Amino acid sequence: MASTRGLLIVLSGPSGVGKGTVRAAIFKKNIFNYVYSVSATTRESRPGEQDGVDYYFVSRDEFEKLIEQDALLEYAEYVGNYYGTPIQKIEENLAAGNDVFLEIEVQGALKVRQKMPEGIFIFLAPPNLQELESRITGRGTDGEAIIYERMQKAREEIELMQHYDYVVVNDEVEFAVEKINSIIQSEHLKVERVVDKIKADIHKYFQKGDESR
Numbered sequence: 595m596a597s598t599r600g601l602l603i604v605l606s607g608p609s610g611v612g613k614g615t616v617r618a619a620i621f622k623k624n625i626f627n628y629v630y631s632v633s634a635t636t637r638e639s640r641p642g643e644q645d646g647v648d649y650y651f652v653s654r655d656e657f658e659k660l661i662e663q664d665a666l667l668e669y670a671e672y673v674g675n676y677y678g679t680p681i682q683k684i685e686e687n688l689a690a691g692n693d694v695f696l697e698i699e700v701q702g703a704l705k706v707r708q709k710m711p712e713g714i715f716i717f718l719a720p721p722n723l724q725e726l727e728s729r730i731t732g733r734g735t736d737g738e739a740i741i742y743e744r745m746q747k748a749r750e751e752i753e754l755m756q757h758y759d760y761v762v763v764n765d766e767v768e769f770a771v772e773k774i775n776s777i778i779q780s781e782h783l784k785v786e787r788v789v790d791k792i793k794a795d796i797h798k799y800f801q802k803g804d805e806s807r
């Protein structure tokens with residue numbers, strides 16, 4: 595009998611809410627040994643970003659081949675670039691019992707929800723919209739028109755919050771990390787998962803006994 599499948603954890607939310615920051619803090623703490631799902635993207639790499647670690651940086655042609663080959667669990671076009679989740683490693687890791695962590699935007703997360711409804715979908719929300727605007731502005735990567743566009747998009751995305759399992763407000767990074775880790779912890783303790791684990795253990799125990807008899 596295979597070991598219990600890992601959990602698929604999807605962290606999503608509007609641009610600028612702090613997904614990247616919170617994800618980095620979660621991985622730094624590394625409580626649950628999540629495997630991070632590295633996405634493919636057609637956007638240019640930023641200074642300090644590493645190919646295969648932060649993203650797989652690919653051309654548009656290469657990305658379109660991945661789509662044709664059905665190699666992506668989902669993909670979305672976001673601010674002029676493609677972003678997509680390679681499926682193979684996710685499947686392999688979940689089957690091996692490892693938890694897999696995705697950090698993707700809202701359209702993509704909802705597509706994953708349709709394909710893998712057993713996942714745990716967490717919406718990272720800003721404390722309020724004024725604070726969201728300050729974070730986007732403070733990041734210093736966007737002009738005024740883009741900021742306005744991102745705020746309009748955030749408004750639509752916040753309305754999709756009801757399709758998630760949990761909402762975590764990113765007030766302080768440290769608190770958001772704690773809240774997310776405690777969600778994962780309680781998902782691990784759900785009775786059906788514990789029962790699956792115990793069944794796998796019972797199976798292993800008696801199989802060993804049968805072999806030595």
Ligand SMILES: Nc1nc2c(ncn2[C@@H]2O[C@H](COP(=O)(O)OP(=O)(O)O)[C@@H](O)[C@H]2O)c(=O)[nH]1
Nearest residue numbers: 609614633669670672677678679697698699702
């Ligand atoms: N749908 C989808 N979105 C992704 C994927 N990878 C990253 N994203 C999202 O794409 C958006 C833009 O990412 P990025 O260019 O790194 O800029 P950021 O705004 O600084 O995080 C963010 O909301 C990411 O969460 C993916 O594989 N699929």
Ligand SMILES: Nc1ncnc2c1ncn2[C@@H]1O[C@H](COP(=O)(O)OP(=O)(O)O)[C@@H](O)[C@H]1O
Nearest residue numbers: 609610611612613614615729733764765766767
């Ligand atoms: N809890 C927080 N409090 C204040 N600033 C934050 C918080 N979380 C993130 N930020 C800041 O907000 C900006 C956007 O964060 P980022 O992680 O890039 O967002 P996203 O990945 O969702 O687009 C960054 O400048 C980051 O330092």
